[in-house]
Amino acid sequence: TGSTQPQRMLEAVQKNATKGDPESVFSAIDYYGRHKEWAMNVGDEKGLILDSVLTEVNPSIALELGTYCGYSTVRIARLLSPGSKLITVEFNPAFAAVARQIIAYAGVQDKVTLVEGPSGDLIPKMKERFGIKSFDFVFLDHWKDRYVPDTKLLEDCGLLRKGTVLLADNVICPGAPEYLKYVRNSPRYESRYFKSNLEYSKVEDGLEKSVFLG
Ligand SMILES: O=C(NCCc1nnc(-c2ccc3[nH]cnc3c2)[nH]1)c1cc(-c2ccc(F)cc2)cc(O)c1O
Numbered sequence: 001t002g003s004t005q006p007q008r009m010l011e012a013v014q015k016n017a018t019k020g021d022p023e024s025v026f027s028a029i030d031y032y033g034r035h036k037e038w039a040m041n042v043g044d045e046k047g048l049i050l051d052s053v054l055t056e057v058n059p060s061i062a063l064e065l066g067t068y069c070g071y072s073t074v075r076i077a078r079l080l081s082p083g084s085k086l087i088t089v090e091f092n093p094a095f096a097a098v099a100r101q102i103i104a105y106a107g108v109q110d111k112v113t114l115v116e117g118p119s120g121d122l123i124p125k126m127k128e129r130f131g132i133k134s135f136d137f138v139f140l141d142h143w144k145d146r147y148v149p150d151t152k153l154l155e156d157c158g159l160l161r162k163g164t165v166l167l168a169d170n171v172i173c174p175g176a177p178e179y180l181k182y183v184r185n186s187p188r189y190e191s192r193y194f195k196s197n198l199e200y201s202k203v204e205d206g207l208e209k210s211v212f213l214g
């Protein structure tokens with residue numbers, strides 16, 4: 001059954017993963033994305049880079065732009081220390097509905113706040129709505145043409161601090177050329193490219209890690 005891909009993905013999780021076990025949840029999604037139906041999750045290969053950057057940063061408050069079905073939400077939340085929080089922004093209500101169920105199935109719902117709506121509207125409200133001073137870590141994985149405007153918005157809203165780490169997915173495929181130019185040419189960022197592959201494929205893609213210098 002499951003008429004949409006996110007619904008079929010949720011079914012695969014409910015069928016193949018163990019409730020409360022985040023690792024089994026994102027592994028079931030990887031199996032599905034690799035062997036059943038390609039899906040735009042950050043995936044297992046780039047996921048290992050995400051894991052290593054997260055472990056290094058150990059954020060108390062993290063932001064994810066682009067929840068989709070919650071694959072990276074679960075991947076990030078499982079590595080957060082007790083008391084740490086992840087806010088994830090999703091534009092598409094159908095994606096958000098599935099993501100909530102996948103996040104709950106993984107048992108990480110207490111660490112995650114999923115907010116629905118356009119990132120451009122939600123970012124300026126983050127301080128007042130969630131009592132946030134600034135983010136320690138931001139994962140950009142939403143519409144690629146929103147990476148630059150939303151990064152500028154995070155700066156202008158004072159949501160970045162000296163040392164905040166931005167990690168951007170898909171900087172090669174589908175590509176975020178303006179974003180690469182922005183962070184690589186700005187004196188306010190120290191940027192590094194982690195070469196990898198597009199999820200479940202041999203096409204090159206990679207993650208750009210950019211540290212905000214204040
Ligand atoms: O479009 C992508 N991801 C974005 C989904 C999303 N999920 N939520 C949003 C959102 C969330 C708040 C927003 N606020 C304003 N726009 C918003 C958009 N956007 C994406 C696409 C590909 C891809 C590669 C090769 C292909 F041949 C086709 C596709 C690979 C990836 O890893 C991706 O992440």
Ligand SMILES: [Mg+2]
Nearest residue numbers: 042141169170
């Ligand atoms: Mg992506």
